[in-house]
Amino acid sequence: MSKRYTGKLYDIPLPTNFSGMETSIVRLRSSSFWRRGANFSFFKIPHRVLPWPFVKRFDIIYENLGNLSSKYYDVTNYTFVTPVIGFLAYDARRSRENYGMVELNTMENHILIHFPPNNDYNKNMKCVRFVKNGTIEFSNVTMNNTCISRGQGHFAIVVPSLKPEEEKKGKWKWWVIGFGVGIVGLILLIVMGILIYKCVRLKKRGNMERQSGKSEALDDVWVGNSRMPSASGIRTQPVLENSYVP
Template sequence: MLDHVYCTDFWCEKEFLMGCTRDWLVVCIIFNAWLWQLVQGSERDYSRDLLDSFVYDNVFQKLPRPRTGKLYNVALPANFSGMEVSVVRLRARRLWKNGSNYSPSFAIPRWVLPWPFTRRVDLVYQNLGNLSSSYYDVPNHTLVAPVIGFLAYDPNRSSPNYGLIELTLMGRDPIIVRFPNILTQEDGNVTMKCVRFDINGSLEFSNVMKSSCLVRRQGHFSVVVPYQSNRATRKKYWMMGIAAGVVGLVLLVVIGVLAYRWIKGERIKKMERNSERSEGLDTIWVGRSRMPTASGIRTQPAIENSYLP
């Protein structure tokens, strides 16, 4: 039964479930779903690591001997269009004394040391642009800014510590990560949060401070807002539609009442005008009924031939 646990296709999942008894069916389903999510998360973290390694290898191939203290923009292959990469090589003593402000998105303070210690440090800056959601996501949140990041590398290939290294902040000043484009996306009803994607796959949240994030470690960063489900959105639209319908119905009733009163008033005025033009009629009693008569108004009969007796 356990041989089928690590399969990722539908057939293996079906075979795994068939091996479970009815009493343990729910447990098997939950375990299988958890294992599938674990595999998916591991694959995503692995793709991030591959991307970082590919970017730095591409930088090293195109710039085998970059000048110290100069920022280089590095072009990537066509399938990574939309992603921006730049690199600067610094001496450790200069990084300690002055920090680094070569990238407009990052401000690294002074009193920073590489660990393990190296004499020179390659700072690789990344802006994933439209590829951000392909490599990074935050559960129950939506990215409102591209994922940007910087990583420090040991440029000495002969060193046993060659590869990714850490930057240790010895002072109180944090690293400033700037997101100027989120100023147009701020909404009083939505709380934006800074998120840091660590190289081990963990997430760290912090508050947005004037379209910037304050951090103390390298990695990748973005700004997120809580995700609103389709059900909540539909409920909101339903409430808006009901409110609009009630308001429309009230307006329709008011307009109908006003129209009825106006038509009734016009009829009364017309009847009054007609009554003013006509003459009054006399009345007589016929049995117990009182009826109008026009005897005084009718033309009296006259004899046509006067010679008749």
């Protein structure tokens, strides 16, 4: 941290085998941290918080595990819907011999963890906190994909994993619904085709009747159960040629 400013966040370059992860660090004075708190990365730490054991300066290291989240953390029967993100505080005077991790005494205040927006909202979503001693804590997700904590660690949002039989049942349900919708659509298409055919026939028949009305009117005769047009017959009276009248 030599030649770096207190209170400014710096990115930490990582080896290529950690591609997809992001790490950054910020050094803070305990006195300023007590008055202002900290709002870096995805975390908002309130004021009136002190490191424990107390040190004059300390570093906060932020991590975003990205697509490597499931490689380092796992929650049985749950699936990650966000990457695992976390922060840990260290004594600024730490060395290889002295790891120097410190706790943050929030004194009933809450640390807010803001996750990126997620369109796949699920009412079963849960916040999960991975504590450094290996325990896992669950809590409810608040509005805007936010989790609340009273301590440091790593955090994520998870949903219950579907069991294989439930997943198959869900797929079968959608297949049945799709098949039913397809059958109904086919029936409607056939009915519409029949109606259109009848309308065309009725229109054509009407045109023919109007056309025949313009021509000479014919009488109708019934032959059995069929009605047929018939011209009226006019019998011509016989006239004798060269008739002789005595």
